[in-house]
Amino acid sequence: MTTGKDEGDRYAALRTRAIESLLIEKGLLSEQAVDVVVEAYGSDIGPLHGARVVARAWSDPQFKGRLLKDATAASRELGVGGFVSEYVRAVENTEGQHNLVVCTLCSCYPWGLLGLPPAWYKSPEYRARAVREPRAVLREFGVELPDETEIRIWDSSADLRYIVIPRRPEGTDGLAEDELAALVTRESMIGTGLARQPVA
């Protein structure tokens, strides 16, 4: 049975092939260049890059200072960064402030640090509600914050994208950086989650 979704996919696939093949024929693009991008953002670059940056910030206060001042430059120290990730700002969660990132207009996201955004980040619902009722949105993600904690919303743009430095979980003093990185979830770096508690 053919569904509207199947039909839409077939039509989109056709148009994509048409555009790609025309651009290649005209020498404006190569198939390999497209492959490289798909490979890089589809599998090589993921939230692990951001997690390494956060783990370093938790372990090294001086690095954290540099990260808060210029996240783009500090991330590069760890070899992290790349296209459409040039201007990244890190915002730190504290007892008094929780940060939540959204792109209200489209889907801007720190690709170089977190890979490509999850489907919910791009959805009309999240983009509209994150600003209007962040506390309700967070609750749906399973994040319950004290009433005293202020929630700050950061609206990403083409020029400025955000990464949240989640709070370091209690009881992680003895952990090495790679063990810490394993506690940093993608959601915690967008603000819709918290860092994982270590398994005792």
Add this chain to the structure above:
Amino acid sequence: MSSAVDPAISGLEGLPRRNGELVFTAPWQARAFGVAVALCERQGIGWAAFRSRLIEEIGTWEREHGADASGWDYYERWLASLERLVLDFGLVDGAEVEARVARIAHADVHDHDHD
């Protein structure tokens, strides 16, 4: 999901999953993504040019559909933005695209073995 979509799913097995979630839910989405990024890089087109079209496409879709987001498909908006970008920059023209679409569709009907 019904078993009727199995042929489509089988084509997705090789695609990356992260946090248990597919980055792309259909192969064409990955191509449309890659074409836009690679084209802007190659041709020195600022990403803002693509993004402004994406914002317009998303905004138009949302105005037209109101609260009903059931037909929402992010990468369809992405593809529409890419198409506008290549037309606006004069890289291809609309008639060429339509002719190519028709040609590929015709070839598909006569050759179901293509990848």
